Amino acid sequence: MNSTKWVVAAGAALAIVVAGAFSTLAGLLVGPLHEELGWSRSAVGLGSLVNMVVYGATAPFAAALMDRVGMRKVAVGALGLVGGGALLATTMTAPWQFILYWGVLVGLGTGATATTFAATVTERWFVARRGLVAGLLTAASVVGQFVFLPLLSWVIDAWGWRAAAYGLVFAVAGALPLVYAAVRDPEPRAAPVALHSLRNVNFLRSGPFWLLAGTFAVCGASTNGVMWTHFAPAAHDHGMPTTVAASLLSLIGIFNIAGTVGSGWATDRLDPRRLLAAYYALRGLSLLALPLLLSATVDPPLVAFTVAFGLLDVATVPPTIALCRAHYGTGAPVVFGWVSAAHQVGAGSVAYVGGAVRDVFGSYDLVWVGAGVLCAVAALLSLVIDRGSIDRGRIDHGSTRPATAQVIDRV
Structure with a gap:
């Protein structure tokens, strides 16, 4: 049981890191989308607005869904949403598609793997060292959001913004089986x-x-x-x-x-x-x-x-x-x-x-x-x-x- 909870925490951290990389990529897309597709910065900003609002609004409901169907299904489903949203984004031709694909789909996925996910894992699996685990999972979010930015920026400069989106899709594909294997709920599950x-x-x-x-x-x-x-x-x-x-x-x-x-x-x-x-x-x-x-x-x-x-x-x-x-x-x-x-x-x-x-x-x-x-x-x-x-x-x-x-x- 002691080793299991750390495996769960590691799986959760992986999901948080991968999803976190999507949270800050939008800032690198402002210039490329403006230059290639001719969209105004306010149009791109509207997609970011929708993404962040959906991200924030999702968290409490994601916690409720974890109570009902379990953390594993929510985590895997969330990664599927961010990967699907990024893949669809590579086909965009109009600003409304950025709002739908990045704003709604990626927003839903990243919101479900945010602070509420970390808090749920900590609450259900740990009694001692809860502060340590919460800090580690918060650090995982920071790693996903910031550490990969130079690499993503380099990819965009070298091969274009679509290549960066494809790279994140491949990261999701690699993480999905690992998260599925690692993340689970203790039995019996916590009260909803x-x-x-x-x-x-x-x-x-x-x-x-x-x-x-x-x-x-x-x-x-x-x-x-x-x-x-x-x-x-x-x-x-x-x-x-x-x-x-x-x-x-x-x-x-x-x-x-x-x-x-x-x-x-x-x-x-x-x-x-x-x-x-x-x-x-x-x-x-x-x-x-x-x-x-x-x-x-x-x-x-x-x-x-x-x-x-x-x-x-x-x-x-x-x-x-x-x-x-x-x-x-x-x-x-x-x-x-x-x-x-x-x-x-x-x-x-x-x-x-x-x-x-x-x-x-x-x-x-x-x-x-x-x-x-x-x-x-x-x-x-x-x-x-x-x-x-x-x-x-x-x-x-x-x-x-x-x-x-x-x-x-x-x-």
């Missing part, structure tokens, strides 16, 4: 917490939820929405090769890991609200400075920005989860799933608006400034959130009702 929560969403009427959702929407807007989608084309506008810009994004991904681990350590010791305020404020300042740093070459100030942004990028996750736990107890993972949906709505909105701004003004400068201002707003909102108490979410052990149902009812 996520499924129950879809019918019991009283937390939507609480102020802390909307403050957390609002700040996390800004998090998505200032990371996935602006950096993952528009950094590479913005750097290219300044004469920087796309492969070099992709390498900088990979460097951000490497420092994401250190930033997340360090933020988790700090969250255990400091007020998470103040940590969030500091992270958003510093991120906003870095984004405001970026238009002054972009050039055709990589110099020390731009490297410093890359390191700083990497440390701040995913650092918001531990304190946000901590605040969810403080207000909603052991129902926090469910609530965090819905907060994550807000993250993707913010990301998708800025992905679309950023492309439209570039089409109208011929520059991304206003996009960086706007994202910086949003971060300043999020910093202020973070300080308004009530700190809450873990006591509010504790289970009444004297009740005869299932513990999971008690928690969800309180949420």
Whole structure:
């Protein structure tokens, strides 16, 4: 049993890595689709908007589906969706097809293999070392999203964007049998917490939820929405090769890991609200400075920005989860799933608006400034959130009702 759970975690990590590579490829497709097919950047951005919204909205429902049919079927089905969407994308001739193939199909698949999948594997298979496993699976997502970017960028430069899409399809084909063999559910399966929560969403009427959702929407807007989608084309506008810009994004991904681990350590010791305020404020300042740093070459100030942004990028996750736990107890993972949906709505909105701004003004400068201002707003909102108490979410052990149902009812 002990070895089995680590095999399951390894299979889940493989699925997360492969699906994660699809999450950031769209940022490398903006220029090629504009140049080859003549699509506007806002049209490509609309596909990214749909992708990110579908990604975020899928997570809670994917968790419910895992409760009903099992993790293996959902993971394999999700990989099939991303592979099928990428394969169909190679035949595109109109923007609506990008919206359908990449926005909907790839969005569904990547959303089903995101944070909710990692949380479900951790919850069902591990009692000790849950934090370690959750951190490792989060790191797997970062690896998929950033580490392969330079390789994908090189493939696009050498053989075109379709070759990169085919490469990811082959990666899915290779991963599918391994994921099928490794990922499984323990017997008996856990109680259907996520499924129950879809019918019991009283937390939507609480102020802390909307403050957390609002700040996390800004998090998505200032990371996935602006950096993952528009950094590479913005750097290219300044004469920087796309492969070099992709390498900088990979460097951000490497420092994401250190930033997340360090933020988790700090969250255990400091007020998470103040940590969030500091992270958003510093991120906003870095984004405001970026238009002054972009050039055709990589110099020390731009490297410093890359390191700083990497440390701040995913650092918001531990304190946000901590605040969810403080207000909603052991129902926090469910609530965090819905907060994550807000993250993707913010990301998708800025992905679309950023492309439209570039089409109208011929520059991304206003996009960086706007994202910086949003971060300043999020910093202020973070300080308004009530700190809450873990006591509010504790289970009444004297009740005869299932513990999971008690928690969800309180949420």
